[in-house]
Amino acid sequence: MRMQSRAGGGGGRSGSAGPRGRDQGRKKGYKKKFLFRKKKFCKFCDEKVAYIDYKDVRLIQAFTPERSKIFPRRISGTCSKHQRKVMQAIKRARLLALVPFLAD
Amino acid sequence: MLQYETIFITDAAATEAEIDDLLKAYEQVVGTAKGKVLKVEKWGKRKLAYPIHRQEEGSYVLMVIECPADLVKELERRYRMNDRILRYLTVRVEHESQLGPSPMMRPRPEREEPVPEMPVMP
Numbered sequence: 321m322r323m324q325s326r327a328g329g330g331g332g333r334s335g336s337a338g339p340r341g342r343d344q345g346r347k348k349g350y351k352k353k354f355l356f357r358k359k360k361f362c363k364f365c366d367e368k369v370a371y372i373d374y375k376d377v378r379l380i381q382a383f384t385p386e387r388s389k390i391f392p393r394r395i396s397g398t399c400s401k402h403q404r405k406v407m408q409a410i411k412r413a414r415l416l417a418l419v420p421f422l423a424d
Numbered sequence: 425m426l427q428y429e430t431i432f433i434t435d436a437a438a439t440e441a442e443i444d445d446l447l448k449a450y451e452q453v454v455g456t457a458k459g460k461v462l463k464v465e466k467w468g469k470r471k472l473a474y475p476i477h478r479q480e481e482g483s484y485v486l487m488v489i490e491c492p493a494d495l496v497k498e499l500e501r502r503y504r505m506n507d508r509i510l511r512y513l514t515v516r517v518e519h520e521s522q523l524g525p526s527p528m529m530r531p532r533p534e535r536e537e538p539v540p541e542m543p544v545m546p
Contacts, residue, residue: 371519375486376527416431416513417472417482 360397364405372405374412380419384410388423427462427490427517432503433510436469436481442508443483450487453499459491467528476510488523 364372374380383391383406390410393403413419434443443466451461467484476482489495496514503512517523 371521373521373527378527412513412515414473416433416484416511417474417476418470420473 362399364402372409374409380413430514431486432512433482434508457495463488
């Protein structure tokens with residue numbers, strides 16, 4: 321996804337600028353890593369989605385990565401209204417064995 | 425009368441003819457209760473995401489019906505009585521997109537189409 325790509329990566333503790341040139345002239349510090357992060361937004365609101373279909377396996381899978389846990393709102397940026405719909409759809413899809421409860 | 429979307433999964437050993445028989449029976453049930461069948465979709469055999477009653481595969485059938493609320497109870501009772509049915513789900517129709525063809529009936533997307541973008545779990 322667009323905004324996220326760098327957030328968790330590295331987890332570097334020191335402020336060594338590395339390949340990123342724009343950090344070089346600045347003071348060392350923890351905060352600057354987040355300065356240029358794009359604001360998260362709810363992609364469902366963006367597209368004005370009114371109903372999230374539990375039969376849409378591809379969409380459901382996009383929201384249940386790896387261990388098939390539900391992708392948290394704080395990371396995906398989905399608004400609470402749509403997150404609730406996503407959650408409902410995921411749970412229905414799980415019941416119908418369209419997606420696993422737990423991937424191993 | 426409300427609209428409902430109901431899906432049942434039969435075990436993979438059930439033949440096409442058996443599924444048609446089942447469908448016919450259920451449509452009749454809906455008909456006698458003055459309901460209407462708005463849509464029927466047979467998804468065919470699919471691999472289950474996890475085994476149900478030791479079955480790895482199942483055939484999915486979807487119906488969209490308009491019927492009085494009592495009928496849902498009756499229909500689900502019949503689902504439960506049938507040993508061939510592994511799982512069922514009935515939900516209210518919340519959005520008109522549920523009346524059209526479902527995502528399952530869409531042709532398989534081409535390779536070029538990007539996978540819905542989502543970050544990896546950290």
